Amino acid sequence: MNYAIQTKNLCKEYKGELRVSHLNLNIPSGCVYGFLGPNGAGKSTTMKMMLGLVKPTDGAVRILGKTMNEKNRLTVLSMIGSLIESPAYYGHLSGRENLEIAATLKGVNKKSVSHALEIVHLNDVGNKKVKHYSLGMKQRLGIACALLGNPKLILLDEPTNGLDPAGIQEIRQLICRLPKQYGMTVLVSSHLLSEIDQMAAEIGIIDHGELLFENSLHVLHAHSQESLHLRTSEPKRALALLKEKHVPASLSTSGPDRRDTILSLPMLSDSELSGVLRALITDHIEVFRIEESKKSLEDIFLDLTGRSVCLS
């Protein structure tokens, strides 16, 4: 596989504490990679190390096939765009003028300003003063700035923080378009699994500086099969009966004091379920209630890693 970023044993220590610990990330090229973790997990520190803004205590960062070192740092960084902290703008200048200044500072052709404004859908308001922009527009301008010079890779640290739902939606759609339309790799961090779920193909989950999970989102979802839960008059006898019929079933408890014993089954087709119900009723077991449920991504994550992380 082709990787846009790989980190090898990447560590950062602050005041004697490892805040990023032996991180081995593998970020495939041409996708949106969601870098997830609760506040303080070490996401920003990791991204800053990728951008050479923070010096690793140990380990290495490989970007677009090159292991970053003092000699090649500037060449490597010229291939990356980033939005790490809230961008600062000149409010009395237009979005376009702000980008032109950024282009000059970056040594990028000013022609790329129009293209960047187009990608983030700000071309209509490019000549408006930034002080009149909404927060969402300012954030899109920040992404436009990251896009100057057509980088192959962009790093966005919590780009939807503080935005209203409409602004979040705009940024999300914009991020999803970047790999498809422009062949870019996007590394986007968030503390919200639900948000990453809507835009990333690959995810890495970090907590207390350690990588807990890295895989495609499909793998998480593959574990999220729906299941059926039956409340019956005699759960134990129902379980035995279904086992006899080779229906994979199990018992679990629910309710306020966990007093209700529930029969859980994998999702069945209509005809399979009607067969199960017929067997129970024929055996004089009453079925009071049937519910369908789907595991939340947090639950799946807990099953996979044995660790509970608050990502909602």
Ligand SMILES: Nc1ncnc2c1ncn2[C@@H]1O[C@H](COP(=O)(O)OP(=O)(O)OP(=O)(O)O)[C@@H](O)[C@H]1O
């Ligand atoms: N310059 C610094 N000096 C000392 N400690 C730091 C420094 N920068 C970050 N830390 C600590 O490192 C840990 C990871 O911080 P980091 O900002 O990377 O987390 P994060 O996952 O990006 O979370 P958030 O979204 O809250 O920024 C935190 O405990 C933080 O206090």
